[in-house]
Amino acid sequence: MSSGLYRAVGLMSGTSMDGIDAALIETDGEAHVRPLGFLSVPYGETTRGRLRASIERALGKDAPGPDAVIDETAAEITALHAGAVRALLADDAAVDVIGFHGQTVAHRPERGWTWQIGDGAALAKRLRITVVADFRAADVAAGGQGAPLLPVYHRALASGLEGPVAVLNLGGVGNITFLGADETMIAFDTGPGNALIDDWVRGTQGIGYDAGGALAASGVVHEEVVARMADLDWFALPPPKSLDRHAFSLNDVSGLSAADGAATLTAFTAETVRLALPHLPAWPARLLVTGGGRHNPTLMRMLAERTGIPSDPVETVGWRGDAMEAEGFAYMAVRRLQGLPISFPGTTGVPSPTVGGVVFRP
Template structure:
C-alpha cells in the first residue's frame, strides 16, 4: 500500500542520522517523493549521553558480533527512539502522521575494499518502538556489489541544488569530509576528500581537554606547520581516482604529534582544508562555488582555510537557506523514500558501484 502511495504523493518522512563524530542523533522531517522535496519540516539534534558515546566507541572497528557490539546497538537504537519521541513532543507532531523513517544507524566499521560495512541499529526494534515503518541498512547492497557505500548523500545534494548555477561542489564535513560535484547537466561525482573534524576533535580531546574546537578558536590561536602540511598533502589517498571512501580511523591526528595544542589544531584544520582543495583535481570541470555543510560549517577558521586553499567562492549551507545541521538527516529521509520506490541510492560515479544501486531494509511496526 505504502509503495503505491509513494508514487502518488510526497511522503512525510523522518530522517535519522548519527555521524562518525558520535555527537548525537539528528532528526529531521521532509515531505518528498524521492525526486523532489515538497517541503521541509522541523528538526532537532539530541546529543548522546557520555555513557552512550563511550559504549559506541568501544564497538568501533568490530567485524563480528560481540557483547560490545550488542551493547552499542541497544544503546544506539534506544537513543534514536528517545530522540524521535522528544522531537515529536517538542515539535507537536504526532508520530501517527509520519509515513516512514529513514534510519542510518551508527557506522562502527567501514571496509569497502573487503565488501564490509557495518551500521549498528536495530530497524525492526525501532519500528516497533515508534509504531512507524523504518528503512535502514542503506549502504549494505552497494558495498556488497563492490561499491564504496559512501558517500550516500549525493542523490539528495542533486535535488537540493537543482535550481542553482552549476557546476558546484557540496562539501559535507563530519568526522570524515566528502564532496559531491554536480555538473551543469546534473551529472554527479562524489567521494570522501579526506579527514573532516575527526582528527581535530581527537586532538582537542587529547591535548586541550575539550570535545571539539569550538568556533575554531584553538586553531585560530596557533600557527600552521607548513612542512608537515606539505608532507600530508602527498598522502597517496589524494591522488587516487574516485569514487573512493574512508573509515573514520584512516586519517588521525598523529601527524601533528610534537606540536603545541594550538599549533596542532591549526595544522590539522589546514590539513582538512588542503584535502578538500586537492579534491578539485578530480572534478570534470571547475566549480562556481563550494557549499560547506555539516559540523565543519560552524568552524570559521576551517571555512577561511578552505577559501584560501581552494582559491574559490565558499558559502555555507545556511547562506543558501538550507538547514545545515539537519541536512544529512533530511538526506536519509529522502533516501528512504527512494528505497521504498526502488529508485537508485548510489551510482557508479558516486560510490564506484557497478551500476545504479537500490538498497535498504524495510521493517514494519
C-alpha cells in the same frame, strides 16, 4: 501519504559521535522536498565512550558479527534514536517511514563490508512505524564504496540552482559532490573533515571540539607537517573513493603545542579539499559547505585561502546545514519504498544505479 507525497523522518548519528540528528520532511522522493521539523539530541559522555569502545572492537574484526559489547551499544543506540523520534514528533504520529542510518563502527569497502549498528526491526516495533535501515550494504555488496550517499539528496536540493554546483560536507570525514548542468553527478570522500581536529582537541584540552576554531586561530600552521600528512597515494587516486573515520592518526602532530596542532590539522583538512578539486569534471565557482565544519571560521578561511574558491555555508542558498544529513536519509527511505536508486556509478563506483536499504515493518 497523499498524492505521491510522503512524510518521512531521517535519523543520523555521524562519525563525530556528537549525538543524533532527527529531521521530518515531506517529499516525493524526487525533486519535491519540504522541511517540516528538526532537532538534535546530544550523546552523553558515557554513550560516546561506549561507541568508541565498540568502534575499536569493530576495527579489529575481519567482518561484522556478534559481539557482546557492540550488540549492547547497538541496543542503547536504538533506544536513544526511538526517543529522538518521539521528541521530534510529539503528538504528531502521521509519518510514513523512518530512515535510520545507525552508527558506523567500521567502514571497509576494500574488504567488501561496512558496519552500521542499530536495530531497524526493533526501532520499527518500538515506534510502530515502517523503518528503512542498512543503507550502505547493498552498494558495497555490488562493488561500490558505500559512501558518500548524500549526493542523491544534494541533487534534489540543487534542482533550482544554476549548475555546476559543488557541495562540500565537512563532518567527521569530508566528502564533495559535483552536480553538473548536464546531470553529471560525481562524489567522493576528500579526507578527514573534523575528525582529527576533534580528536586532538579532546586529547589536549579535554573538550569535544575546537569551538569557533579559536584554538586553531591562536596557533601556527606547520606546513612541513601538512605536506607530510598529504603525501599519500590515496589523495592522487581518482574517484570513486571513500575513507573510514580512523584512516588517519595524530602521529604527525604529536610533538606540537595544542594550538599549533589544531592549526596544522585544520590546515590539513583544507589541504585535502584542495587536492580533491582536480578530480572534479570542472572547477567550481564556489563551494557550498555543510556539516559541522562550516561553523568553524578558521577552517572556512583556510578553505578559501588554499582552494582559491569562495566557501559559503549552505544556508546562503536556503538549505538547512545542521539537518541535511538527517533529511537525506528521510529522502532516501522514501526512495527505497519506491524502488528508486540511492547510489550511482559516479558517486560510489557501484557498477549500476543501486537501490539501498532494508525495510522493516512494524
